[in-house]
Amino acid sequence: MTDKPPDDAEFSDFYERTSRSLWAYLSRSSQSDSAADDLLQETYFRYLQSRWRSLQPAERRFYLFRIGTNVLHDHFRRQRRTSFHLGKDVAQTTSGSMTLKIDLANILRNEMKRRECQLLWLAYAEEFSHREIAQITALREGSIRPLLFRARQKLATLLRAAGYGRKSARRP
Amino acid sequence: MNDQGKGCPSEEQLLQAISTDELPKWTEHIGSCSECQALIAVVEAIRCESHLAQGQARPPSTQWILFQADMRRRRAAAATVTLPLKMVGRFAFLAGLVVAMAVWYSVGSGVTSWCEAISTGSNQPAPVLFVAAASVPAFFVMALVLRTLWAED
Numbered sequence: 001m002t003d004k005p006p007d008d009a010e011f012s013d014f015y016e017r018t019s020r021s022l023w024a025y026l027s028r029s030s031q032s033d034s035a036a037d038d039l040l041q042e043t044y045f046r047y048l049q050s051r052w053r054s055l056q057p058a059e060r061r062f063y064l065f066r067i068g069t070n071v072l073h074d075h076f077r078r079q080r081r082t083s084f085h086l087g088k089d090v091a092q093t094t095s096g097s098m099t100l101k102i103d104l105a106n107i108l109r110n111e112m113k114r115r116e117c118q119l120l121w122l123a124y125a126e127e128f129s130h131r132e133i134a135q136i137t138a139l140r141e142g143s144i145r146p147l148l149f150r151a152r153q154k155l156a157t158l159l160r161a162a163g164y165g166r167k168s169a170r171r172p
Numbered sequence: 173m174n175d176q177g178k179g180c181p182s183e184e185q186l187l188q189a190i191s192t193d194e195l196p197k198w199t200e201h202i203g204s205c206s207e208c209q210a211l212i213a214v215v216e217a218i219r220c221e222s223h224l225a226q227g228q229a230r231p232p233s234t235q236w237i238l239f240q241a242d243m244r245r246r247r248a249a250a251a252t253v254t255l256p257l258k259m260v261g262r263f264a265f266l267a268g269l270v271v272a273m274a275v276w277y278s279v280g281s282g283v284t285s286w287c288e289a290i291s292t293g294s295n296q297p298a299p300v301l302f303v304a305a306a307s308v309p310a311f312f313v314m315a316l317v318l319r320t321l322w323a324e325d
Contacts (some may be wrong), residue, residue: 008234015234020231021222024225027229037230044241045241049173049244080268104220120218
């Protein structure tokens, strides 16, 4: 195996650590797995064109998600401009015994607004702080808490309606 | 979790407790607090979904991303280099058009008078014609020089 240049190795490590979680975020926020594939590549292309080397390693993940969110917004704008909406994907799983998971994914895709999914995902899956979420989504820091609260209550109601209690929502 | 004096832990405390499996510490409170129950249900659901989605992800290899990014960078650089050339070409075309119009008006609209003026050696339209004739190779030379300079970059 050939040695990679230091920058490539650094990027490779970062890519291995972040690509799956970024894809998950893009997929659930765009509500389409196929769109997420393209958006993922576009995000990393833009990241590589930026001055990522000058950032502290701790800031890079935040910066990547910020770029990803911009790419996502561009994607939504393009969709609006062309007035061509692809149907939302139906969430697929590999196992046949995963009705709970399919329902949960479809609740996120069909019942929640994109922004709500985005906020919930950044806060609870990626565990960004409210300040970071505000910077990523270009919202005011003060409005994150109420928006998150409303999105959380809405999802909790939907989960209850779908018959999920605390125990059923837990990962098997 | 809220500020209504119900003795709820803060959102951060609860998230920390979920992550570190210290939730039993708050069991009694959570049992009687619908807001904390909602938060926990949502956080667990989202994390479960995140775990599943990450399992579905099939990101391309790092090498492919780096290669494509490099190709894109080269294409962008090529576009940057050729942009001034295109501008010079458009400018040359417009300048040629303006010169041609100027010649047309200075000589008069009659084609015969123009040809006659050249054949009789009248020196009235000659300078304008020379400018028009010389401008074309001049712009060619300029475009070539610029192309050579920028191609080296």
